[in-house]
Structures are given as structure tokens and as C-alpha cells.
Amino acid sequence: MQPIVAETEDSYRDAMNAVERALERFKNSSDVEKEKLRQELAGLRAMHDKMQCGRVEIVVFGEISVGKSALINALIGRDVAAVDVRGGWTKEVWQVAWDGAGYCLPGLGVSQVVLVDTPGINEVGGSTRGERAREAAQRADLLLFVTDSDFNEVEHDSLSSLVTFHKPIIVVLSKSDLYSPDQKARLLHVLTQERLVGLVPAEHVVTAAADPREREYIIESADGSVRSEWRKPQPDVSELRAKILEMLDREGLAIVALNAALFAADKTDRLASLRVRLRNERASQVVWSYATLKAIAVGLNPIAVADVFGGAAVDVAMIVTLAAVYNLELSWTHARQLALSIGKAAGFMTAGVLLTTLATSAFKALTIGKGTLLTALPQGAAAGYGSYIVGEAARYYFEHGSSWGGEGPKKVVEQILARTDKDSVVQKLREEIRKRLLTNPHSGNDDVLKS
Ligand SMILES: Nc1nc2c(ncn2[C@@H]2O[C@H](COP(=O)(O)OP(=O)(O)OP(=O)(O)O)[C@@H](O)[C@H]2O)c(=O)[nH]1
Ligand SMILES: [Mg+2]
Structure with a gap:
């Protein structure tokens, strides 16, 4: 029997071949077609590049101001993303390498994990931004869905549509420092036992405090005197980090391979139907203009x-x-x-x-x-x-x-x-x-x- 790793390595190679075949198939498109199909072809090329360098993409979604960018900073360990109290701060989809992840896809000499930040889902109303976020979700290997309280309707709808991408999803209850242990337990219960049932399994729900609010510390000096000081606690994203690495360790290669194979199949269908449509339109124009030419030539x-x-x-x-x-x-x-x-x-x-x-x-x-x-x-x-x-x-x-x-x-x-x-x-x-x-x-x- 083939060892499991070798089997998944095979499926990784198969998926890469599928992406290459898709690119090959549309190579013989005309220049006009290539121009019209540019976006989809660029997506395929990006996927090919991603597979070649073994890049794992983790995309962070959630409503505005729930702490998505703060979460990225905390995972990376330094302030790379702009965080602000004002909602709608992140305007574009952007990504950063998570070098400290310490994860490498098995069988690949090098690999890289990147974290992709997105604008808040309610911010994503604009069509181009919405489209970018959709593309990011489509290429993602793992999705993080961040919420800072009980799920509302917008979050439920948005998570439901992300589920249709068939990617592993981790739901993060952020800003956990704002809740007492009892409140946190109740919130987790509502999320896992009610709101997320049928969408995300309970063991994929974690809590995090990426940018905890200052709190009062009581400091006792050696001489016995006591004073209080307001300090920002250290971010705590250990549960999230452990969950991400556990999922990647268990099935990272299979996730990336399956994702690429689905992506290639979807893009091939999309490209094929776009090309058929373009050709149909152009062919109709050609037939009609020559028929008219003939009619006029004979008529005149x-x-x-x-x-x-x-x-x-x-x-x-x-x-x-x-x-x-x-x-x-x-x-x-x-x-x-x-x-x-x-x-x-x-x-x-x-x-x-x-x-x-x-x-x-x-x-x-x-x-x-x-x-x-x-x-x-x-x-x-x-x-x-x-x-x-x-x-x-x-x-x-x-x-x-x-x-x-x-x-x-x-x-x-x-x-x-x-x-x-x-x-x-x-x-x-x-x-x-x-x-x-x-x-x-x-x-x-x-x-x-x-x-
Ligand atoms: N108390 C607390 N506040 C947090 C935490 N994480 C983020 N915040 C605060 O929440 C606000 C929004 O954080 P961001 O990381 O900018 O949130 P975002 O989801 O990226 O927001 P947009 O990019 O605007 O959609 C900021 O004021 C953060 O300081 C946390 O763990 N605890
Ligand atoms: Mg942000």
C-alpha cells in the first residue's frame, strides 16, 4: 500500500498538472480572446505559481472592526497591518508572509504560509472589492472567519456563502479579553451549538485576544509596597495558532492539492464558457456583416x-x-x-x-x-x-x-x-x-x- 504522504504528494502533482493543462488549453486563444479572458487566466497563472512555491494561503474574513488586521499582527508578532478603532480601515485585499509559522508542505523543499487580510464584509459592498475578496476566498487554502460577538445576520449570510467554497474554516471569537470567563463560555456555547450548526464544526471555533485593551495590574515591590499600573496585556492568539498548525499538519498537502484541483476545474469551465460566448458573438457579427455585404452587392x-x-x-x-x-x-x-x-x-x-x-x-x-x-x-x-x-x-x-x-x-x-x-x-x-x-x-x- 502506498504511504499516505506519498499518495497526497501524488495528488499535489496531479493538481498541478490540472492547472498546467488548463493553461495549455487556453494557450491557443486569439489575442482578442486572451485580452478578454485575462483575469481568469491570471488567476490560473497565480495558482500555478502558488503551487510551484508551495504557498499556503490563509484568508481572514469578517465584519469591519472585528479585529482581523490585529489578528494578523498578533500571529506575525509585529505590527504589519494597520489597526484602527474606526471601522472600514482595511480597504484592499493584501497579504503578508507568516515566516514564523514554521510550517512546510511535506515533500516540498520550500514552502511559505501567507496571511491575507481583507476589508470588512460590510465594507466589501463595492463590486471590485467584493470581487477581490471573492477571488481571495477562491484561492484560499484555509479561511479564518472573525467575529467579536454573537453572530448577526450579515455574518451568517457571509459565512454561509464562504462554506460553498468547500474550504476548511476556523471561526475566531476575537476580543476575548472583553468578556468574563462566564460570558465567553456562554458565547461559545451559542456559537457552536446554535449559530454555526451545519456550517462549521464546534472544534473549529477558537477564541483570541489579538489586541487586548489596557488593564490595571497590581504590582507588589520587594519592599512590600503595592502600586497599580495600566498596561496592555500580551496578545493571545495561541489557540488560533495551534488550531491552524494542527489542521495544516494533519492535511495541509491534501487541502492545497484539492483546492488547486477544484480551482483549475472551475476556471476551465469559466474560461471555456466565456470563450464560447465571445466566439458566438463574434461569429454572429461576421455572418451578419457578410450576408449584408452580399445582399447589398447583389442589390446594388x-x-x-x-x-x-x-x-x-x-x-x-x-x-x-x-x-x-x-x-x-x-x-x-x-x-x-x-x-x-x-x-x-x-x-x-x-x-x-x-x-x-x-x-x-x-x-x-x-x-x-x-x-x-x-x-x-x-x-x-x-x-x-x-x-x-x-x-x-x-x-x-x-x-x-x-x-x-x-x-x-x-x-x-x-x-x-x-x-x-x-x-x-x-x-x-x-x-x-x-x-x-x-x-x-x-x-x-x-x-x-x-x-
Ligand atoms: N479589546 C480588544 N480590542 C481589539 C482586539 N483586537 C482588535 N481590537 C480593536 O478593534 C478595533 C478594530 O481592529 P482592526 O484589527 O483594525 O479590525 P479589522 O477587522 O481589521 O477592521 P477593518 O479593517 O476596519 O475592517 C481596533 O480598535 C482594535 O484595537 C482585541 O483582541 N481586544
Ligand atoms: Mg483591517
């Missing part, structure tokens, strides 16, 4: 489009542009074949036949004046509609990894035709042609177009 000047290659080139260019949206490289020859096979599957006349027809009608139209536009308008819209269908089918093909997904092009095109509202697409295309012609001062066909 059927003769020019009568060039068989010129007309087909609009669809081919659309397909090449669409391939680029999916970060695929496609030759013009391949794009032309794809356009033809979609056209065939759709039962469209092949590009040549279609355009010859157009040329004939356009030639006829030229001789009959205003009638040109009466025929050009529907012809343009029809041609644009054809390109729209070709574009939608090509889009399906790229979305499915350059394949028809076992369906075959005919079936796919049938489905696209069935779900497309032809009338509204044609109507929109007619509008585009009409708009373009109305802005052409030389058309001289305003009365026809307005009809």
Missing part, C-alpha cells in the same frame, strides 16, 4: 456580382474569417470546398447557376429602368439569405472541431433552415439594401424604394 449592382468567382468569394471570405474567429487556419481552397458542400446540402443552386441567373435578370433589368430595383431588392435579400445560411452552417462546422459531428452537412443545414426565421432575416437584409440605396444620391429611385 447585380452585374458586378455576376462574376461567378466574385460572388462566391464573398462566402469564401466569410468562411475564412469565421475560421479565424475559432482560431483555425483555413486555406481558400478548403473554404471554397466547404462553401460548395454547404450550398449543395442546402439544395441551393450552385454558385455558378445562381449567379448566371442573376446576371440574366440584371441584364434584363438594366433595360427596363426603375424596375431594376424592384427586382434587385428581393434578389439581393435572397442572395444575402443564402450567405447567412452558409455562414451559420460553417459556424456549426467550426464549433464542432471542423466536423459535421456525425450528422453530415445535409442534416445540419436542414436544422439551421428549420430554426431560422427566414422572413425576418430577409426583411432585415432588405432594410440594409434600402438604407444603402437611400444614402446613394445618384440612385434616383427614391420613390420606388420608399414604396
